[in-house]
Amino acid sequence: MEFEKIFQDIPAHVKALHGKGEVASYIPALACIPGDKFGMALHTVSGDCFSTGDSEERFSIQSISKVFTLSLAMGFEGDSLWRRVGREPSGNPFNSLIQLEYEKGIPRNPLINAGALVISDVLVSNLDDPKKALLDHMRVLSGCFDINFDSEVARSQAQTGFINRALANFLKGNNNLFNDVDEVLDLYFHQCAIAMSCSELANASLHLANHGFSKAMDESILTTEQTKRMNSLMLTCGLYDAVGEFAFRVGLPAKSGVGGGIIAVLPGVYSVAVWSPALEASGNSLAGAAAL
């Protein structure tokens, strides 16, 4: 089996990258994680699983969560969602306020911070306990019922997340946040602080490779069209300002997080999750991108 061979070879290749890149330091609780951790897990639609390294160790999924909150929000709102957030790449840093001001509070896409805050707002509007609902969603999708928030990370982000707080208030001031700013931010900081392993993430993402059908839940959680929308968003907007480079090097719809995780899917074939905390200048996992 080809995948098996690849997974045997990857650790040696990745080892050459040890010591390169930088662990994100702006979230204090993440700064202390060893940069040379590396794990990877791939689940095929047909049921095979491959993994290597620290694939069972949980890490902070950070912006990868944007895929899952968007997936939940898609179920609540139809196309009206896209009046509040665009679907095009931004060409700006993930936390920029500039484009948001020029475009009157309509974020470019739901995978940059401003867009994800609008999505969080949708969840707050539609769910009694959005944090619990999101956690349940991740647990059921991955089949691991002890997945949880890393409350130290959530608190650390809440204490230092001034730019996200600026974005949320700016959205509110432009009438594109319907709930209380603090409530939306609380969900946002918690979604970023979900701790999952590569195996769990690969499993939770498998429906994106399977036309929206979750094997874990034995039901479709996204329509085929919604799944296609999600994958095209990941392809064009999923890797901050390195979307073009990643499309060249990897060519798969993907979403990265500053915790060093990346998920990617080959539609119809597999989902894959990789983790290594040291980041490239663009904010994506150095070894993770190389492994993919």
Place this chain on the structure above:
Amino acid sequence: MEFEKIFQDIPAHVKALHGKGEVASYIPALACIPGDKFGMALHTVSGDCFSTGDSEERFSIQSISKVFTLSLAMGFEGDSLWRRVGREPSGNPFNSLIQLEYEKGIPRNPLINAGALVISDVLVSNLDDPKKALLDHMRVLSGCFDINFDSEVARSQAQTGFINRALANFLKGNNNLFNDVDEVLDLYFHQCAIAMSCSELANASLHLANHGFSKAMDESILTTEQTKRMNSLMLTCGLYDAVGEFAFRVGLPAKSGVGGGIIAVLPGVYSVAVWSPALEASGNSLAGAAAL
């Protein structure tokens, strides 16, 4: 006396402007004030006072407060203040985040919102009870000891001031706010909500026409150089995006607020305050600017 004649004639001229302009509606507590109120008071350095109309009625001084907080802050910080805030006109709306992001969190000048928030932060750093200290400052300068915050306006601004909250958090995220964001905003929203009359404002501004010497306090509260700095800031940055137009029509250092007030000084001769709530498109009092 020339001033006496002018003050007799002004009301007739201003009456022609009734019904023009719009009262600021984005602060709910201000939206209900009749747009055709008009008052004006002028105090000369030599001790004469002239007034007309609703010159004794108190209104929300709003951004005019930026002159007085800056004046207080100048006493605490020397030139180091200007490392945190610039001294040039912005060419952007008073609450824009764009320039602030491009210029890495250094506001263009202390008379736009972002700059005034930095000044508030300086006051919070240096004063035990900055709100009380500011109130005392205004009371002593004007000689009216019942000047106070309009707490309904302050609450209204706190509840709806999302863009200011965005600015403050953005400054904090760029390490240009040293205190708690909420504490700085609390002072900021309160300073805007100070209620004063034209007579009180004219008196409180008289030192700006008098080389920094306050007759009410019988001492210099600004050096000659600081006074000159304040007046040049007012001249080039005091009227939002209508600085050039105001320099043409009026030609005096001035500062306006969205409550419809404007203060202005003729250095060496007089200070003047005018109030009329209906605003021009640029956010300055329509009848107030015409009267000046």
Place this chain on the structure above:
Amino acid sequence: MEFEKIFQDIPAHVKALHGKGEVASYIPALACIPGDKFGMALHTVSGDCFSTGDSEERFSIQSISKVFTLSLAMGFEGDSLWRRVGREPSGNPFNSLIQLEYEKGIPRNPLINAGALVISDVLVSNLDDPKKALLDHMRVLSGCFDINFDSEVARSQAQTGFINRALANFLKGNNNLFNDVDEVLDLYFHQCAIAMSCSELANASLHLANHGFSKAMDESILTTEQTKRMNSLMLTCGLYDAVGEFAFRVGLPAKSGVGGGIIAVLPGVYSVAVWSPALEASGNSLAGAAAL
């Protein structure tokens, strides 16, 4: 054969879109072309050809030419090319100067106007007669030796292309144009004015679906890596500010032009070209995108 059936059905679907969209009017010589023209041609790597409608009628390829000039330039410059032009989507209109100024004259990618001007400059630096060389390249790639510039269109663009002239001068002023501005613009306006049919374009693009190997020329004109780079650029930057939408609706690397043409490739399988002059708001062919 599936393609045959699809090509029989397409005209009926496209007819429903007649009268929608707008023919580009800012290039006078293009404004008079009937908006409901429609042609499409698909060439497979294995040698099959399918076509329908006005697939043999030539039209102005406009920005589609950016793919072919970049392809030529890749042969002259190695990775040093990417010091002069980026590889990420721009999130701005195709002819914006704003990002170019903020990023000191380095265009975001070679498929927006500013980037294509840098590529034209590379061709002027490396070719004795770049216009003739480009024409020869298109002729050999497509196997049609009477392909030519539409000189009326080229003249029309030169006379009205003030924004492109602004971009070129701005690049020159930022030391990112090494040749004479007029010479670079002359090539640029001519490349846009090449007239080709869908069949010719499909044939000329076939190497992009074939790892860089041109069957018409019986040689590789791009390496596998260069081909992959080109396709990822088309995928992430090829459709102005509708890249995300096109990735969702079509999912293929593609490049559009305001003349109403679009080329696209399915790597390993086929290249396809479509033409219909009426455009969507984003500047891409309305019926063309629908057909793809």
Place this chain on the structure above:
Amino acid sequence: MEFEKIFQDIPAHVKALHGKGEVASYIPALACIPGDKFGMALHTVSGDCFSTGDSEERFSIQSISKVFTLSLAMGFEGDSLWRRVGREPSGNPFNSLIQLEYEKGIPRNPLINAGALVISDVLVSNLDDPKKALLDHMRVLSGCFDINFDSEVARSQAQTGFINRALANFLKGNNNLFNDVDEVLDLYFHQCAIAMSCSELANASLHLANHGFSKAMDESILTTEQTKRMNSLMLTCGLYDAVGEFAFRVGLPAKSGVGGGIIAVLPGVYSVAVWSPALEASGNSLAGAAAL
């Protein structure tokens, strides 16, 4: 007489600044001028003249010419002029395209490059031989009939003025330039290349201190209102991005040029011109500003 004493003392103060600042290098023909040249001339409305240093040596007036072309243009267009160019400070570098794009081709004011190009366009529209007419204007205003263009400087600027060429083409592409771009630029590059001495400039500016009345011509060339408009523009927009600083240090309406010249006026009293080629970071003459 106070002025006489001041003019005797200035050279000693200025000598302390020798070796500071940088001569503008981006116009090759200006780069070779010794940075420590210094001249100054002041003409009072009542007819007195004071001068010191190299006050009779001619230099390239550069952007100071914007005052005189605007003065000419004011005579041709009434208030309609202000539909094509604003009257507010820009808060951006003098040659920025960013604000121009956001504001759809309407320059912020006539004293930045984009605005001055619109003014040049007005002159080209209204004058048979605008270069000759401008030269005649300067000659008559100053009373020196051998004032001329420095044709080497004009040629040097035409050859290297790519950003100005970008601005002119951008204006044309936004329908805010009615004549041929090259013709407008030719006038613009020539106006910048006028060579005049401090004495000549002080004389030519005297009407700005005299309600628009030119003693040299014995007639009013600007109305009182136009003169006031010019002075307020100089006060708020005349010194690039150091308007606020200059208002503080000097406090007079003024216009600087990168050739090291500055003119200023005290309305009702005097006009003054100063020249010293070494510039501050903001592009204004270092010793010139100090002397003023």
